Amino acid sequence: MELRDYARILHKNWVLLLVLLLLGTAAGAAYAFLQTPKYEASTQLYVSVRNEGTATGELVQGTNFARQMVTSYVDVIGTALVLDPVIDELNLDTTAGALARQVSASAPLNTVLIDVTVTETDPKLAADIANAAATSFADAVQNTLEKPQGVDATSPVQVTVVQPAVVPATPSSPNIPLYIALGALLGLALGIAVAVLRTVLDTRIHTLHDLETLTEAPVLGGIAFDPDAPKRPLIVHADPRSPRSESFRTLRTNLQFLDVESGPRSFVISSAGPGEGKSTTTANLAIALAETGARVALLDGDLRLPRIADYLGIEGGVGLTDVLIGRVPLTEALQRWGANQMFVLASGPVPPNPSELLGSAAMDRTLTALTEHFDYVLIDAPPLLLVTDAAVLSKKTRGVIMVAASGRTKKQDLAGAIRSLATAGGSLLGIVVTMLPTKGPDSYAYGSYTYGSTHAHMQAPVELTRAQAKEQRAKEKAGAKR
Numbered sequence: 001m002e003l004r005d006y007a008r009i010l011h012k013n014w015v016l017l018l019v020l021l022l023l024g025t026a027a028g029a030a031y032a033f034l035q036t037p038k039y040e041a042s043t044q045l046y047v048s049v050r051n052e053g054t055a056t057g058e059l060v061q062g063t064n065f066a067r068q069m070v071t072s073y074v075d076v077i078g079t080a081l082v083l084d085p086v087i088d089e090l091n092l093d094t095t096a097g098a099l100a101r102q103v104s105a106s107a108p109l110n111t112v113l114i115d116v117t118v119t120e121t122d123p124k125l126a127a128d129i130a131n132a133a134a135t136s137f138a139d140a141v142q143n144t145l146e147k148p149q150g151v152d153a154t155s156p157v158q159v160t161v162v163q164p165a166v167v168p169a170t171p172s173s174p175n176i177p178l179y180i181a182l183g184a185l186l187g188l189a190l191g192i193a194v195a196v197l198r199t200v201l202d203t204r205i206h207t208l209h210d211l212e213t214l215t216e217a218p219v220l221g222g223i224a225f226d227p228d229a230p231k232r233p234l235i236v237h238a239d240p241r242s243p244r245s246e247s248f249r250t251l252r253t254n255l256q257f258l259d260v261e262s263g264p265r266s267f268v269i270s271s272a273g274p275g276e277g278k279s280t281t282t283a284n285l286a287i288a289l290a291e292t293g294a295r296v297a298l299l300d301g302d303l304r305l306p307r308i309a310d311y312l313g314i315e316g317g318v319g320l321t322d323v324l325i326g327r328v329p330l331t332e333a334l335q336r337w338g339a340n341q342m343f344v345l346a347s348g349p350v351p352p353n354p355s356e357l358l359g360s361a362a363m364d365r366t367l368t369a370l371t372e373h374f375d376y377v378l379i380d381a382p383p384l385l386l387v388t389d390a391a392v393l394s395k396k397t398r399g400v401i402m403v404a405a406s407g408r409t410k411k412q413d414l415a416g417a418i419r420s421l422a423t424a425g426g427s428l429l430g431i432v433v434t435m436l437p438t439k440g441p442d443s444y445a446y447g448s449y450t451y452g453s454t455h456a457h458m459q460a461p462v463e464l465t466r467a468q469a470k471e472q473r474a475k476e477k478a479g480a481k482r
Helices: 003-012 014-034 056-076 080-090 096-100 123-145 176-201 208-212 243-256 278-291 308-312 320-324 354-358 361-373 389-394 411-423 454-458 466-481
Strands: 039-049 103-106 113-120 157-163 219-224 265-271 296-300 342-345 376-380 399-405 428-436
Touching: 003 014, 003 176, 014 176, 039 056, 039 123, 056 103, 056 113, 056 123, 080 096, 080 123, 103 123, 113 123, 123 157, 219 243, 243 278, 265 278, 265 361, 265 389, 278 296, 278 308, 278 342, 278 376, 296 308, 296 361, 308 342, 320 361, 354 361, 354 389, 361 376, 389 399, 389 411, 399 411, 411 428
Parallel strands: 219 428, 265 376, 265 399, 296 342, 296 376, 399 428
Antiparallel strands: 039 113, 039 157, 103 113
């Protein structure tokens, strides 16, 4: 993954990240407040060696001896020798081993000082234990550990309390800000991990990068998601000034300048699976092409589940099936739609053998006749993964334009459809991405404004004059030859 991919993941999952961040923060705060407060009381001891002489050498020798002994004394403080008297003095209901876990001792480097720290839930008891431990330790050193032979002999080692313990005013733990920060950090880390895992496990098409990993075919256009699409599938006709209509015109422009060999411009439009918007894309593209003055033939080649007649509001009882079996002439089956040069050939009755009809010589003759009289021939074909109809038609036309729905089409399905098309000898000309979100990191920035005044939304598209239409067709044919 690149840096922009991680930025997209964070942008797309910001709600999840925020929720887990807040939950982690709340969990850290709750854990901190549920902990029993503990207090620390500390006392400091000074270890010295009595020296009857005043020579500098003797003083240095005594100090060095004290430094060496301090490291051992630190370990003595946590023993029963020191802590049992503390338990007896304060009447504690515990053992020396248990109390040792509450008492810690340390000696700063190259000093003769010993710091004794006691941790307790009761602040006064913590101070009492620290002071009692200091007194007990001093007594143990001077009367037991370092006591010389003889009744009246005095220990050369002296332990002095230089800083007695005081009752702490504030608890040392829990550290509430630290727990809250750790909870927030863990929540954020968990959110990032979940977001990345969701992205890795998500096999659907979302971005242009997803398509680039599957095919080298160009992306011809992107159509934004419209929740009202089922109510008004022909957006180019119903709302010609809308941004979504402009996206179909962009698709039209890219199709006009598609780098293909010279010859009739007949295209099959299909998808990997059902419900990806291929039929509405085909119909709107045909309307957009007809707006330029081009002669367009729209065929409903989906002889299993036809939709074109319903979308365009025409009679679909007679159509392609009747033409292929010789029941109705092609000229009588074609129906003109709209004010432009757009003709529609519905599917007709659903036959028992769609693939055989579409692969027949009659279909070849029908396509030859259509490409001779029309500038564009668009065929709405069934999904490639379900049946072979689109693959059969692809060998009789210029190629296939694949429709893939963002957030719906799975990568493995699209890859399987492309393989099926290649196995059949068809050509993939490009991909149209539908159902693109209008907001978020996967949104398609085809425009968020309309051209013209608000009143222009209510106006019908301006028709080209005959001279303009003729000139437009001449330019398109010249471009195709180039």
